[in-house]
Amino acid sequence: MSDADQTQTLYALREVPLGKPVIEVKNLTKTYGEGEATVHALAGVSLTIERGDYVAIMGSSGSGKSTLMHILGCLDIPTSGSYHLDGVDVSRLNDQQLALVRNRRIGFVFQAFNLIPRTSALANVELPLAYAGVKSAQRRTRALAALEMVGLGNRADHDPNQLSGGQQQRVAVARALVSQPALLLADEPTGNLDSKSTADVLGVLDEINREGRTIVLITHEDEVAHHARRVIRLKDGEIVSDERQRPVEPGSARASRQEFGQPATAMDGAEWA
Amino acid sequence: MGLMEIFKFALRGIGANKLRSGLTMLGILIGVGAVILLVAVGNGSKVAVEQSLQSLGTNTLTVSSGRAVRSSTYSTDLTLSIVEALQDKNAAPDIKSVSPVVSTSQTLTYGDTDHSTSVIGTSRDYLDANNSKIAKGEWFTADDLTDANRVLVIGSTTAEELFGTEDPLGKQVSVGGQIFTVIGVLSEKGSSGFNDPDDTAIAPINSVRKALTGYGAINSILIQATTADAVSAAQAEATAILNTKMHVTSTSNTPYQIRSASQLLETRTATAETFTTLLGAVAGISLLVGGIGITNIMMVTVTERTREIGIRKALGAPRRVILTQFLLEATMLSLVGGLLGVAGAYIGANFQITGITPVIVPSSVVLALGVSVAIGLFFGSYPASRAAGLRPIDALRYE
Numbered sequence: 108m109s110d111a112d113q114t115q116t117l118y119a120l121r122e123v124p125l126g127k128p129v130i131e132v133k134n135l136t137k138t139y140g141e142g143e144a145t146v147h148a149l150a151g152v153s154l155t156i157e158r159g160d161y162v163a164i165m166g167s168s169g170s171g172k173s174t175l176m177h178i179l180g181c182l183d184i185p186t187s188g189s190y191h192l193d194g195v196d197v198s199r200l201n202d203q204q205l206a207l208v209r210n211r212r213i214g215f216v217f218q219a220f221n222l223i224p225r226t227s228a229l230a231n232v233e234l235p236l237a238y239a240g241v242k243s244a245q246r247r248t249r250a251l252a253a254l255e256m257v258g259l260g261n262r263a264d265h266d267p268n269q270l271s272g273g274q275q276q277r278v279a280v281a282r283a284l285v286s287q288p289a290l291l292l293a294d295e296p297t298g299n300l301d302s303k304s305t306a307d308v309l310g311v312l313d314e315i316n317r318e319g320r321t322i323v324l325i326t327h328e329d330e331v332a333h334h335a336r337r338v339i340r341l342k343d344g345e346i347v348s349d350e351r352q353r354p355v356e357p358g359s360a361r362a363s364r365q366e367f368g369q370p371a372t373a374m375d376g377a378e379w380a
Numbered sequence: 381m382g383l384m385e386i387f388k389f390a391l392r393g394i395g396a397n398k399l400r401s402g403l404t405m406l407g408i409l410i411g412v413g414a415v416i417l418l419v420a421v422g423n424g425s426k427v428a429v430e431q432s433l434q435s436l437g438t439n440t441l442t443v444s445s446g447r448a449v450r451s452s453t454y455s456t457d458l459t460l461s462i463v464e465a466l467q468d469k470n471a472a473p474d475i476k477s478v479s480p481v482v483s484t485s486q487t488l489t490y491g492d493t494d495h496s497t498s499v500i501g502t503s504r505d506y507l508d509a510n511n512s513k514i515a516k517g518e519w520f521t522a523d524d525l526t527d528a529n530r531v532l533v534i535g536s537t538t539a540e541e542l543f544g545t546e547d548p549l550g551k552q553v554s555v556g557g558q559i560f561t562v563i564g565v566l567s568e569k570g571s572s573g574f575n576d577p578d579d580t581a582i583a584p585i586n587s588v589r590k591a592l593t594g595y596g597a598i599n600s601i602l603i604q605a606t607t608a609d610a611v612s613a614a615q616a617e618a619t620a621i622l623n624t625k626m627h628v629t630s631t632s633n634t635p636y637q638i639r640s641a642s643q644l645l646e647t648r649t650a651t652a653e654t655f656t657t658l659l660g661a662v663a664g665i666s667l668l669v670g671g672i673g674i675t676n677i678m679m680v681t682v683t684e685r686t687r688e689i690g691i692r693k694a695l696g697a698p699r700r701v702i703l704t705q706f707l708l709e710a711t712m713l714s715l716v717g718g719l720l721g722v723a724g725a726y727i728g729a730n731f732q733i734t735g736i737t738p739v740i741v742p743s744s745v746v747l748a749l750g751v752s753v754a755i756g757l758f759f760g761s762y763p764a765s766r767a768a769g770l771r772p773i774d775a776l777r778y779e
Contacts (some may be wrong), residue, residue, distance in 0.1 A: 182694055182773040203698055209772070210696020221691045221776070225396040235695045237385060282695070 110372025127194040129290050132158040135188035136344075137174050148174040149185070150309045150344035158289070159355045161316045162323045162334035171344035172325050173294060179323065180292045181205050182216045193289065210238050216293035216324075220275045222267040228254060229263040229276045235286045253281040257311050273304020280311055284320075291315065293324035297331055301322060309334050317356075386701060390708035397483040402679045408752050411670025412721030415748040417728050418663040420738035422656035427739050429652045440509055441615055442516040443622065451642035456635030457597030462625050466603065472617040474610040477505035479602040481767045484507055484593050488542060488581060489554040495541040499555060499581045501588025502602070517549045517564035520584050528586035533564040537578040555581070557637035597640040611640050663744070667751055672753060673761040674714065682706060682763040689767040690775030702768040703761065710760020714753045721747060 134374045138151040156162055166172045177183040178190060181197060190197045192212060200208065209215075222231050232250040241249070254260050256276040259270075267275055276296060277309075283291055294310070297305040315333055316322050324335070332338050336353040339346055394401045434657050458480075465471070466478045482501040487494055500506075507519050520531050532553060539548045548562045558581060568578045589595050605614035618638060639647070690703055710720050722745055729738040767775055 164439075177773045180694070182776070183771055206693070206696050206698045209694060215694055217694075217776075221694070223688055223691060226392065230392070237389075238695060238697045238701060243385075268408070286524075286696075 128155045128191075129158050129160075129193060130154065130190040130323070131189075131194075132179075133189045135175070135178065135185050137171070137178065137183070138186050147344050149178075151188070152341075152344070152346055154339070154346065156321060156323065157355055158321055159316070159319050160321055161312075161334070161336040163332040163338045164323065164325045164341060164369065165327070165332055165338060166341035169343075170341040172341045174293045174344075175341070176292055176325055177324070180213055181209050182215070188232040206238075210235055211286055212290060214286065214288040214289050215293045216276070216279050216283050216291070216296045218295040220267070220272075220279045220299075222275055222278060222282075222347060224268070225266055227264050227266055228259060228270065228281075231267070231278055232282045232285050235282060238288055250281075250285055252350065253285040254278070256284070257281045258307070271304065272299050273307055276300060276304065276308050277311060280308060289321060291320055291322045293322065295325050295327070297328070305331070383704070384388075387708055389705045391710065393705065393709050394712060397577065399715060400681060404674075404681060405715050405720065407670070407677055408714050408717030408756060409721040409724060411667065411673065412718045412748045412752050413724040414670070415607060415663040415667045416725035416740060416744050417733075417738060418659050418666065419656070419744035420658035420725065420729050420740040421733050421736055422652075423741050424733075424736045424739040426649065426652035426656055428736060429648050436604050439605045439611055440641050441603040441611065441618060441638055442641075442644065443603065443618065443636055444599065445636055456626060456766045458599075458601060458636065459597065462622065463598075463601055465625050466601065466618060467623050468621070471621055474614040474617055475603055476604050477509055477604045479503045479506040479509055479604075480598045481506070481602055482585055482593055482598050482599045483600075484556075484588065486556040486581075486592065487744060488538070490542045490551060493544075495538060497535075497538050497579050497581055498721050499583060499588060499592065501583055501593070502584040503585055505604065506582065506602060507508065509602050513567045514564050514571070515567035515688065517562070520563055525584040525586060528584060528590045530558065530560045530587050530591060531563045531583060532560040533566060533582045534562055535576075535578040535580040536568040537576050538581055539565050541579075549768040555583075556592055558592075560587075573608045574698045614638060623761075663748075667748060671751060671755045674755050678710060678713075678756060678759040679763050682767065683702065686770075686775050686778040687769045689764070689773050690770070690778065693768070693770075693775060699768045703765055706764030706768075707757065707761045710757050710764075711753075712724050713760070714756025717756075718749045718752045721752070 110247070132152060132154045135149050135152045135154075136147065139146045139148060150171075152171075152175060164172045164175065174183070178185050179192075180194075184198070192208065195208075197205070197208070222228075229247070229250055233246045236246040236249060243367055251260060251263060254263050255281055259274060259281065262270060262274060262278075267278070270278065276299075280293075280296070283293075291312075292348055296312070297308055300308065309331060312324070313324055322335075324331070326332055333352075335356060337349070337351045338346040354371075404656075435519060443458065445456065460480060461479050463480045466475060479502045483498050484501075485496065486499045487496045488499075489495075503525060504519065506512075507514070514533070515536065517533070519533060520529070523529070524531050532555070534542070534548065541555065542548065543551065548565060551562050553560050553562055566578070566580075566582075585598075603614060603618055605611045614636060622628070622636055622638070623634070626635055689702055695698075725740065725745070728739050767778075770778075
């Protein structure tokens with residue numbers, strides 16, 4: 108099955124036209140606490156992100172960017188507003204369907220890496236595939252391919268504590284990419300890294316964006332934001348500026364999807380839509 | 381995701397922290413092992429009592445003085461004249477022999493060695509009635525009895541305590557300040573766990589009364605029936621004689637107690653059962669405390685891994701898969717720990733504990749293992765289910 112065919116099969120099953128934005132957010136709010144102690148982390152954010160885009164979200168701490176990211180990653184739920192991911196209203200999904208969305212549609216990279224301790228890099232990268240029900244041998248091939256892609260093919264059997272921060276973050280990126288999600292979310296992926304490791308990780312992100320994957324990342328650093336095609340600035344839970352630095356390459360949405368080993372036959376979207 | 385895959389996850393989860401897993405299993409091991417072994421010790425003591433009492437013989441009756449009857453104008457003491465009345469073959473054809481027993485607790489001294497034991501003063505028939513045998517030397521003679529000769533026959537434990545490897549025969553021993561000569565040693569009967577029947581010293585009753593206790597009432601009377609089947613007939617005859625001699629009017633309120641060896645067996649078994657119940661209660665408390673320990677370890681272990689559960693959820697793990705993994709981990713830890721505890725108890729039961737050989741009660745194994753595993757399972761899976769129910773971001777933020 109060719110990539111284009113596979114993509115079409117996937118979307119045909121969910122009856123979503125290819126042109127639909129990956130992310131469509133309207134009037135999103137999130138409040139914490141009650142009464143006088145209420146904090147508005149998000150005060151009405153509306154945002155549309157097209158397929159193949161590379162968006163950097165910037166803002167000082169407390170501006171609500173992490174909260175937005177967690178909601179986009181289906182790790183948290185908004186107080187009000189709507190969130191459509193690939194045209195599907197996320198608020199209508201139950202727990203099991205949300206787990207499937209996280210597993211197959213979204214790759215999430217954390218600032219604190221969040222690798223499972225005392226578990227090899229390979230086993231960490233295999234994890235999303237295991238939850239997707241991919242067979243052991245195939246899982247291994249694809250996880251090794253993903254590690255190869257981030258330049259850590261020779262570190263597959265190392266535990267996280269045997270790897271440097273940059274290497275750990277690249278393992279985390281490999282883990283986020285291994286299930287071939289359309290959307291990669293990264294919450295300050297370079298926040299804990301030195302400049303050399305930052306360059307490595309950003310190199311990997313640039314490459315996967317060129318392959319057509321949508322990336323949304325949070326950053327404090329202008330250099331990191333420089334890699335993005337579009338920069339959104341948040342302040343006090345609202346968008347204050349939205350600049351496009353470079354256009355989305357027209358063909359990128361349909362550009363070839365990097366295959367890690369075998370095609371992802373197990374990842375048809377029918378179960379969750 | 382197949383069960384086999386989740387099982388591998390669970391194995392990896394246990395292997396990822398060997399020290400923590402080991403300590404968890406150790407806690408369960410000790411809890412289960414202690415309960416089984418405690419109950420086994422109680423049961424073992426009961427079995428030992430039964431065995432030792434059966435060796436006493438079943439054709440004897442013991443008369444002991446009971447409570448004094450108020451408003452009675454007659455003496456309620458057991459006297460030698462009662463003993464003589466019981467020896468009347470016409471009135472009591474089923475009684476083979478009657479031995480008066482005077483016992484007193486004394487300190488025996490030989491050289492620099494002291495040993496406290498009960499000294500029994502009795503007649504010659506006691507040896508046979510008490511199912512005892514002479515191992516060395518001889519039993520005292522009728523002359524020794526009538527002349528109140530200060531001769532002593534001692535049990536094997538007493539001999540060992542006082543003389544060690546020396547030959548006790550012919551040695552002079554001070555009993556409460558009076559000098560007695562050892563003329564015989566009884567053969568060993570074996571310990572019953574509580575009181576050692578081999579720790580005793582026997583002398584002619586007249587010598588004991590003259591030298592040690594004085595001429596008051598005797599403590600008890602040992603009656604030997606002609607055969608084991610004649611015990612109840614002998615008991616009826618003895619009761620009739622005793623009632624006459626002691627002027628008993630109400631049979632429900634006698635100033636003496638008359639018990640057969642089998643009745644004694646029942647009483648002692650009942651005592652041992654009380655002991656088992658007591659140990660069982662202690663075991664129950666250990667099980668409770670052990671259970672709380674298991675609860676604690678499991679809660680902490682799983683709560684500590686809330687963050688890990690958050691990561692797994694963020695990667696798209698369904699709730700069911702997380703729950704199954706933690707349930708399997710808890711099952712393996714508590715089952716392996718519990719089974720090791722059972723194995724430990726079986727090994728421990730091969731050794732004597734405070735002189736008692738433990739005898740394992742199968743139901744205690746089932747109970748201890750069942751309760752521990754159930755507690756381990758519940759408190760291993762409950763915090764996991766709570767964590768799996770959180771939003772991924774809340775689980776990830778958990779510290």
